[in-house]
Amino acid sequence: MVASRSQVADVAANAFRRSCLMARISTKEELRRIIAEPRPATRVKILDSLDEQSIEFLKRCPFALVGTTSADGTVEVSPKGDEPGFIRVEDPKTLLIPERVGNNLAFGLNNILDTGEIGIIALVPATGETLRISGTAEIHDDPELVASLSSLGKPALLATRVRIKHCYFHCARSIVRAKLWDPKAWPAPGRISFGKIIAPRIGESEAVAAQIDANVEGAYTTRLWQNT
Template sequence: MSDEHLIDYEAKLEALIGAPLDIVKAKVVSALDDPMRKFVASSPLAFVSTIDAQGRADISPKGDPAGFTWIDDKGNLIIPERPGNKLTFGFRNILRDNRIGLIFVVPGMRETLRVKGTATLRKDPDMLEQFQVNNKPALMYTYVEVEECFFHCGKAMIRSNLWKPEKWGERGESLMVRQISAAMGGDAQLEKVLEEEIEKNYKNELY
C-alpha cells in the first residue's frame, strides 16, 4: 500500500472524516445519567473489552435476562459471571490491567451505550446470591468504576439490519464446531459429536 493512502496522524483523519460537532462532544459525560441507567436496566447483552499482557485488545460478550447489570448507589456497574469456557481471558487481563470498556445493547434499539472505566473482580457471597438465576448464584462479579460514558448513534445497527429478522437468512451449521473439529484434526463424525456436546452444554449448563 502506498504511503499516500496511509492515515497515520489525526490531521489526516479529520480531513477525511471531519471534526465532531460541539453537540456530539457534549454527549460524553463522566457518570451515568437517568437515560443511561434506564438503558442499562433494559439491556440483556454487553460486550466487554479488556487489555491483555501484550497490550492487545480483547473482547467478550456477557448476557443474561434484561437488567442483569446492576448500578450501585455510587453509579458504578456490577456485572455477574456465569459458567463459561473457563479460558477467563478477560478476567486475567483485568488482574494485570484494570482498564475496561463496555458496549450495552438493547434489542430493537438503534443506539448503544459505551462505558469506560476501571474494573475489579469480586465474590461477596450476599451479592452472588442476589444475582442468582434458576436458583443458581453468580460465580463472581466484575465491579466497574465508571469514568466516561456516552450513547453511540444508531447508524451501525441501521446499516447492519441487526433487528430485522427478515434480513438474517437461515441458520446454518455451527462454524465454531467446524473450526474446533479442524483444529483437532477431526472429520464429519467428530463435528457431529462436538455439535451434540455443545448443544447439551447450552441446554444444561447455562447457570
C-alpha cells in the first residue's frame, strides 16, 4: 500500500519531534560539554555590591530592563526609562527605582509583591557593556521618598527598593554583534499600531483603530506624564 501525503507528513513530523527530544539539553553536565566553564577571572567580576564603576554607570543610565517572577513562575520583563541616573544608588547594596505613569498593567509590581525577586539590565547609550543586577525588591509609597525621586517636577508614583545580591558588568559582545549603537546599521524608523491589535478584539472598526493610535501618540507627547 502506498502511503498518502498526510501519512508521510505525519511520519516526518514524528521523526522530527523524536530528533528534537534526543537533542534536548536536560542536564548541566550536557550543557557544559558545549558551553565551557567560565574562566576564574570571569567569576571574580561578580560582586555582592556596587563598586565605583557601577555607581558611575548608573548615574549615566537612562534605560533599564527589569525582570520579575510571579508566584507561579511566570517571568515578566518591563522597560524602565527616564533621565540619566533615574535609578538612584541609596548605598552600594541598595537601589531605588521610581515608578512612572504607564499602562497600569503593573505585572512587575504584582510579581514583586508575590515573590520579591528582581533582575535588572542597565544600559547606557553608546556604551557596549551592560550592568546586570539581581536581588530582592519591595515597594514603597512614602511621600518624602517618592517626592525625592521626582522627574521634571513630577513625583514618582511609587518607589521600588532593590537589595542587591550580586551585580556585574556584562561584556559588549552582544551589543557589538547587534550593532545596537551604530546608526548606520539601524533600520528605518517604525511604529507599532496598537489600534490594529485592540480594535478587532473588541469588535471595532478601522476608524476606532486610528483613534486608538492617535490616543497612543498623545500619550507619547502631550500626555507623557498622565495615566490617561
